Amino acid sequence: MPGLVNGHSHAAMTLLRGVADDLALMDWLNNYIFPAEVEFVDAEFVRIGTELACWEMIRGGTTTFVDMYYYPDVIAEVVEDCGLRAYVSATVIDQRSPDAENASDSLVKGAGFVERWQGRSSRITPIYGPHANYTLNAEQLAATRAAANRYGAPISIHMSESPFEVQYSKDTYGMTSIELLESIGFLDGPTIGAHVVWPTDREIPILAERKVGVIHNPTSNMKIASGIAPVTAMLAAGVRVGLGTDGAASNNDLDMWEEMRLASFLQKVEQMNPEVLSASTVLTMATRGGAAAIGLEGEVGELRPGLRADLIQVAFDDVHHVPLYDVVSHLVYVTDEQDVASVVVDGRLLMREGNLLTLDTDRVAAEARELAGRIKAALEERNQ
Amino acid sequence: MPGLVNGHSHAAMTLLRGVADDLALMDWLNNYIFPAEVEFVDAEFVRIGTELACWEMIRGGTTTFVDMYYYPDVIAEVVEDCGLRAYVSATVIDQRSPDAENASDSLVKGAGFVERWQGRSSRITPIYGPHANYTLNAEQLAATRAAANRYGAPISIHMSESPFEVQYSKDTYGMTSIELLESIGFLDGPTIGAHVVWPTDREIPILAERKVGVIHNPTSNMKIASGIAPVTAMLAAGVRVGLGTDGAASNNDLDMWEEMRLASFLQKVEQMNPEVLSASTVLTMATRGGAAAIGLEGEVGELRPGLRADLIQVAFDDVHHVPLYDVVSHLVYVTDEQDVASVVVDGRLLMREGNLLTLDTDRVAAEARELAGRIKAALEERNQ
Structure with missing residues (x-):
């Protein structure tokens, strides 16, 4: 079958998986995620974390992903080496981040990244990743769109993710999130909106008309209690x-x-x-639909002549696949990461019967564990 | 860690996994599940299906389960042979079923099953499984309680599962489901209530006072759109x-x-x-809490001296467990069936490093596939 398209990720954050759970958003961010990022995120962290994520994505059948994190050159190098296909964001955010001082600094550095990677690899598309409408003001958002359009680069942004974001937009601009983006011309170019949990009835037609690719993240939306996106209404x-x-x-x-x-x-x-969002609909969302959402329709997401050879084999040997009535039902309602046997991207075999061919997994695991050990010790000391 | 307690299952229905999905309840039941059951469910179906389920449960780290299906002697024999621990129901239902003609016939046959299995195996507890308050009338429900109490046997019943069930109870008895059961003395003895999606504010205290063990089934409740159970309120x-x-x-x-x-x-x-129902709370629900809910507190669900030796090993080798900050977080938010390495029940090793020791898995898979092939052909002919 075609490989899966993961339309929204922060790959290197695999290094922070399970560092803290079940917390209110601000407690989680301020006492765990931000302190760990401030102290530990550097080029080496991003290299190890992205390698770990690419290992997990290849193992689980993802062949294309859209990423937003820091040190995009490092991310792109890891993707180039491990053989996956990715959109890699130059993250733009108006605060001090691991690789920039503020919005204009991140815009300048982002332009350098885009220039270095445009046309360099057929599998890697440099894009802009303005973080959100509460970490960039309207002027900065518009400037990011202008920069992206200068290079013909798509944009990925957190969009209408939480009640907080929507309220912030209303309080600041007198408009909900997507109306704000529309009003400042931000949607005048290829846009990937991550989450889109709270679009209004007025905003959903804007998403359709502007061909915004919406990326639904149900696990994250449930786990950090962002809400339930109106997926069937948007479709x-x-x-x-x-x-x-x-x-x-x-x-x-x-x-x-x-x-x-x-x-x-x-x-x-x-x-x-029980009839809404059938197995075949969500399987399409994870393949051809995801490809269309990010602007790769007709290139990946389907198995047919003329498209890139991004494909995976799923083994149905495991007990949870016995017996078999319907392949699509099993893929959606039963299959897990560990059932994927082999993965090909752009015609190159990245995993054969469970064996990763393009990453030294022992080295990556050892480096990830060593770095996580230091992060754990630092957080324990901090939160004593 | 202690083995997992699966408090509600219909094990042999593994043979019908994926036979039909994404359908309205009555379409699913009337055109797929019931026709398949009427034509195919016999002792052989139950043997193969229960073996398939026990294979999957052992492989996934479940050491105790509560089952409700037909041919309970066959279920108990499979459980006895494969080494798991189970409550096996004598199902009581007032309709023609694969192994009985009506409620009184199923009660008579149920008594025979309970007599044959009480005290026979330390791992197998025969219980009564009255199906629901819409497939048995109040008199039949009370008669089932009386029969269960005669033998000191627990009862497992579908309880307040769907809006349909609650409305049926109101229309028929002028009371919601759990109030009805309380009013007829049905809760005067050990009771396991499966689902309990729609308890009212008046009913939740009844569940606590009567020590009803509630079994929450989130996947099923979501997939067939039964609703969201008030788990935190009940806890x-x-x-x-x-x-x-x-x-x-x-x-x-x-x-x-x-x-x-x-x-x-x-x-x-x-x-x-995001703070409600933490990882440690749900891990307790799947182990010690589940044991308490079904009446096995102090026997299983914990690892301490004096309890039965029901325990599992979970391997954290897989990429999705790298790195490790918190064992409980990983068990709940990442682990899947395929990570379980070894399983011991009652001191006996049932799986060692992924190898099932008490079931001939090749035979079970072959028999399941052959039978499912016949079911698929029959349903295709029927639904043409």
Whole structure:
């Protein structure tokens, strides 16, 4: 089958998986994620964390992912070496981050990254990743769109993720998140909106008309209590909807199979209707639909002549696949990361019968464990 | 760690996993499940299906399960041979079923089963399984309680599962489901209530006072759109709450790890609060809490001297467990069935490093596939 398209991730955050759970958002961010990032995120952290994520994504059948984190050159180098296909963001954020001082610094550095990577690898697309409308003001958001359009680069942004974000937008601009983006011309170019949990009835048609690719992240939206996205309403309105895992710090894995079934289950129970968001619909969201959402329709997400050879083999040997009535049902409602046998991207074999061919997994595991040990000790000292 | 307690299942329905999905309840039942059951469920079906389920449960780290299906002697024999611990129900239902004609016939046959199995195996407890308050009338429910109490046997029943059931109870008896059961003395003895999605504020204290063991089945409740159970409210009221998978026809696997994380995720998003139902709370629900819910507290569900030796090893070698900050976080938010390495029940090794020791898995897989092939052909002919 075609490989899976993970439309939203922060790959290197695999290094923070399970560092803290079950906390209120601000406690989680201020006492765990931000302190760990401030002290530990550097080029080496990003290299190890992205390698760990690529290992997990290849093992689980993801062949394309959209990433947003720091040190995009390092991310792109890891992706180039391990053989995956990715959109790698130049993250733009108006605060001191591991690799920039503020919005204008991150914009300048982002332009350098985009220039270095455009056209360099057929598998890597440099994009802009403005963080959100509460970490960038309207002027900075518009400047990011202008920079992206200068290079013909797509944008990925957190969009209408939480009640906080929507309220912030209303308080600051007198408009909800997506109306704000529309009003400043931010949607005048290829845009990937991550999460989109709280679009209004007025905003959903904007998403369809502007061909915004919406990436639904059901695990993250449930685990950190962002809300239930109106997926069936968006699909009915013609919005392009794909799936993503978000980062492993709020998931806690990169398992697209679980995203598929959670997407289906969550709509069914919210609408009290078992017929909505069928197995075949969510399988499409994870493949062809995800490709369309990020602008790779006709290149990946399907198995047919003329497309890139991004494909995976799923073994149905495991007891949970016995017996077999319907392949699609099993793929969506039963399959997990460990059932994927082999993975090919761009015609190159990246995993053969469970054996990773392009990453030294022993080295990556050892480096990840060593670095996590230091992070754990530092957080324990800090939070004593 | 202690083995997992699956508090509600219909084990043999593994043979119907994926036979039909994404359908309205009555379409699913009337055009797929019931026709398949009427034509195919016999002692052989139950033997193969229960063996398949026991294989999957052992492989996934479940050491105790509560089952409700037909041909309980066959179920008990399979459990006895494969080494698991189980409550096996004599199902009582007022309709023609594969092994009885009506409620009184199933009560008579149930008594025979209970007499044959009480005291026969330390691992097998025969119980009564009255199906629900819409498939048995009040008199039949009371008669089942009386029969169970005659033998000192617990009861497992579908309880307040769906809006349909609650409405049926109101229309028929002028009372909601649990109030009806309380009013007829049905709760005067050990009772396991499966699902309990729609208890009222008046009913939750009844569940606590009567020490009803509630089994939460989040995957099934989402997939067939039964609703979101008020798990945190029940726990706060002192109700004993465990977890279950329900049958594989509405799940579609017997993965208790996924039940744990879905239980947590579902409460978090419904209450818009990431702090509720923490990893350690749901891990307790799947072990000690589940044991308490079914009446095995102090026998299983914990690792300490004096309890039965029901324990499992979970391997943290897989990429999705790297790195490790917190064991409980990983068990709940990442682990899947395939991470379980070894399983011991009652001191006997049932699986060693992934190898099943008490079931001929090749034979079971072959028999399951052959039987499912016939079921598939019959349903295709029927639904043409």
